[in-house]
Amino acid sequence: MKRRALIMLEGHARTGLLFVQAAQRLGLHPITLSTDPASYDYLAAESIETIRVDTDNLDALIHECSRLRATYDIAGITAAEEEVYATVGKLCRHFNLPGPNPASIERCCDKFVQRRLLAEAGVPVPAYRLAANATDVESCAVEIGLPVILKPAVGTGSSGVRLCRNVEEVAEHTAFLLGGKHLWRTSPRILVEEFAQGPYYSADVMGNEVVAIAAAEFGAPPHFVFRACSYPPQLGNDAYERLVDVALKCLLALGLGWGPTNIEFRWTKRGPVVIEVNPRLGGGTGPQLVRLAYGVDLIAEHIKLVIGQGWNLRKKRSQTAAVQYLIPDRDGILDWIDGDGRTTAIPGVSEVKFYVDPKTPIMRKGDHRDRIGHVIAVSPNSAQTEALLQRAVDLISWSISPFPTLDKQGQSAAHRLPAPTEVARTSPAGKPADRGAT
Incomplete structure (x- = not known):
């Protein structure tokens, strides 16, 4: 009997493992197809079977999966990365496997098309316009009214x-986006969007069921880097139900409802x-x-759906779980980072993870790549969980x-820099703790 395999298109830095x-x-043999397998450290570390293939080439993927069928029983095909999820749907249809509707995924991944479909269905969205050049961007911003959000239509x-x-x-920012510094797919x-102001929430949906809602906070503007997130949010029943109602309307408007969906709101x-x-x-850490x-493992339940098994979304416990991300306040070379050993010893701290090693260059981008680690805590209530995070992050x-500079002769001037520099340490308020300069 052939071994049952799960095919993953690409990996994921946070949830891939x-x-x-x-x-x-679940008794499956995971196989990852990736354009660049080396970009996912866990594949080699865990000795995961990996095949290098251009994941933008549907024909090449069909050929590779057909070849694998000679050795394995392919139970399902899926991905954690949004960029290849429509391709997953096309592969599933080709091989007659359960999967998402690729047309719905493609419509959803185009933020302008998504906005238009939601607005046409009466779902509340920010005012928006689409622009292709600097003149259009400026006129759209004036028409909507400052402040505005600028974002790539796909990303x-x-x-x-x-x-x-x-x-x-x-x-x-228009010059940055159109001047060759931003990588466009x-x-x-x-x-160009209206800046919708208010508390941030997100809904985790599986199929047509809203499994959970979270509250989250961002770091300092003008960028939107998640600083903290917690489940459940401090919401009354009426507000919770309004979020659920809007979430379900989104699924109908966009033709979704198979598998997972994550929906972001501002109140x-x-x-x-x-x-x-x-x-x-x-x-990120949402599924954890x-x-x-x-007590609901969204990743496992998603895989069950992918391989044609029934899933179970019944909640088995009621706790408060939260994450605090570690975000540096400057660029440079990371000299050292520590405290994970002391932090993990605190009861209720579930995980402490550093994403970077000492001597790594820190170059902030104003997006998810700015985070250098996280701390997760869980307890019976929000006050206790918040206190656990505070205590842990303080350690x-x-x-x-x-960064070293160059003198006029082009030689490194690092020897003339004061060393070491100020120590930065985050706190749940997102501000550096006062450790002084050393």
């Missing part, structure tokens, strides 16, 4: 997303406004927090030195 482990617990992880508070910032198109003066609908599981808070510290 969780997919691999969940597949193995993930808040890459290229910025709050622009005046016409100078609009011009500056499609032809350059900029979405404004007119109630919940949809910021974005992501046709995939939430990234849902498992800790409710973590790091030092960042300025």
Whole structure:
């Protein structure tokens, strides 16, 4: 009998290993198809079978999966990355496997098309316009009214997303997006949006069921880097139900409802406004927090759906789980980072993870790549969980030195720099703790 395999298109820096482990617990052999397997450290570390193939080439993927069928029983095909999820749907249809509707995924991944479909269905969204050049961007911003959000029409992880508070910032960020510094996966198109102000929430949906809702906070503007997230949010029943109702309307408007969806909101003066609908599981630590808070393993249940098994979304516990991300306040070379050993010893601290090693260059991008680690805590209530996070993060510290400069002869002038530099340490309030300069 052939061994049952789960095919993963590409990996994922944060959840990829969780997919691999969940597949193995379900008795599946995980195989990753990737354009660049070396970009996912866990594949080699865990000795995961990996095949190099151009994941933008559907014919090449069909050929590779057909070849694998001679050795394995392919139980399902899926992905954690949004960029290849429509391709997953096309592969599933070709091989007659359960999977998402690729047309719905493609419509959803185009933020302008998504906005238009939601608005036509009466779902509350920010005012928006689409622009292809600097003149269009400026006129759209004036028409909507400052401040505005500028973002690529296609993209993930808040890459290229910025709050622009005046016409100078609009011009500056437009030049960045269209001047060759931003990596476009499609032809350059900029979405200009009203800045919807208010508390942020997100809904984790599986099929047509809202499994959980989270509250989250961002770091300092003008960028949107997640600083903290917690399950469940401090919401009354009426507000919770309004978010659920809007989430379900999003699924209908976009033709979703198979598998996972993550929906982001701002609670404004007119109630919940949809910021974005992501046709995939939430990234980062979201699936871990849902498992800790409710006992529902979204990744495992998603894989069950992918391989044609019944899933179980029944909540098995009721806890408060939260994450605090570690975000540096400057660029430079990471001298050292420590405190993970002391932090993990605290009861209730579920995980402490550093994403970077000492001597790594820190170059902030204003998106998810700015985070250098996280701390996760869980307890029976929000106050206790918040206190655990505060205590844990206070034990973590790091030092960042300025990048070496070059003197007039082109030689390194690092020897003339003061050393070491100020120590930066985050706190739940997102501000450096006062450790002074050393």
